[in-house]
Amino acid sequence: MKTILDNIVNNKKREVAELYRSNPHFEKAIQERSFDRSIVQHIENIHKPGVIAEFKRQSPSKGVINSQSNPIDVIQKYEKAGAIATSVLTDHRFFGGSISDLTQVRPHTNLPILRKDFIIDKLQIDEAAASGADIILLIASILTEKEVFDFTMHAKTIGLNVLLEVHDEIELQKACSEIDLLGINNRDLKSFTIDYDRSLRLLDKIDNTFIPISESGLSCSSIVNDLYQAGFKGFLMGEKFMKEEDPGEACIQFTRKLK
Numbered sequence: 001m002k003t004i005l006d007n008i009v010n011n012k013k014r015e016v017a018e019l020y021r022s023n024p025h026f027e028k029a030i031q032e033r034s035f036d037r038s039i040v041q042h043i044e045n046i047h048k049p050g051v052i053a054e055f056k057r058q059s060p061s062k063g064v065i066n067s068q069s070n071p072i073d074v075i076q077k078y079e080k081a082g083a084i085a086t087s088v089l090t091d092h093r094f095f096g097g098s099i100s101d102l103t104q105v106r107p108h109t110n111l112p113i114l115r116k117d118f119i120i121d122k123l124q125i126d127e128a129a130a131s132g133a134d135i136i137l138l139i140a141s142i143l144t145e146k147e148v149f150d151f152t153m154h155a156k157t158i159g160l161n162v163l164l165e166v167h168d169e170i171e172l173q174k175a176c177s178e179i180d181l182l183g184i185n186n187r188d189l190k191s192f193t194i195d196y197d198r199s200l201r202l203l204d205k206i207d208n209t210f211i212p213i214s215e216s217g218l219s220c221s222s223i224v225n226d227l228y229q230a231g232f233k234g235f236l237m238g239e240k241f242m243k244e245e246d247p248g249e250a251c252i253q254f255t256r257k258l259k
């Protein structure tokens with residue numbers, strides 16, 4: 001049976017084919033990129049849970065989460081809240097985002113920006129860099145080990161940081177030493193169930209050269225504090241903030257409870 005993830009990837013293949021047909025020229029913008037927003041050093045120096053706050057209008061599991069908020073307003077407040085980075089969902093069909101959300105936000109924040117999308121081709125990495133992203137997400141479950149390696153090397157040569165997302169031990173084997181951040185998704189992208197214990201067990205198996213990030217389904221500050229004590233450094237959170245009328249304010253309230 002086809003899962004939503006299969007549908008997302010199939011749609012992404014069509015989008016990438018279209019992107020190639022439009023014959024984009026990303027080289028100049030890539031050359032002119034500034035390299036002043038590394039999440040890596042920052043996350044190691046803050047000595048408390050680092051929130052990567054996400055801008056997401058909708059999701060396949062939750063439907064519409066927030067159709068009103070403006071990405072610039074939200075992300076400026078995320079920055080004020082002390083988030084260490086922001087994540088912008090750029091998939092349109094399933095998440096209601098766009099690459100222009102990212103481009104728009106870039107001049108209005110100093111936070112490192114993660115392009116959150118389903119990357120299946122190098123051209124999307126060039127597009128991310130040209131549009132102002134600092135970090136890309138690679139999802140192990142939709143890539144081969146070779147793709148993870150090739151895409152990582154490509155991203156690093158053009159100055160991007162790489163967050164590799166895994167969900168189990170088999171996917172973890174696809175990691176290569178050049179990635180920067182290793183995300184463990186608490187949510188199974190196939191069944192959408194959330195399981196922190198499984199993430200904690202997986203954390204034990206992670207090479208300590210990677211910075212571990214806990215992703216998805218996080219809404220309670222005490223769980224985030226516990227996961228931090230267990231070794232996770234960064235926390236990718238979207239819905240908890242975006243479901244509120246004022247997501248930035250929700251982030252400010254939440255980060256106050258972290259220690």
Ligand SMILES: O=P(O)(O)OC[C@@H](O)[C@@H](O)c1c[nH]c2ccccc12
Nearest residue numbers: 054215216217218236237238239240
């Ligand atoms: O909204 P949440 O449950 O806080 O989750 C945020 C983020 O982890 C989630 O959006 C996500 C994690 N991995 C992904 C891969 C693709 C799209 C989305 C995601």
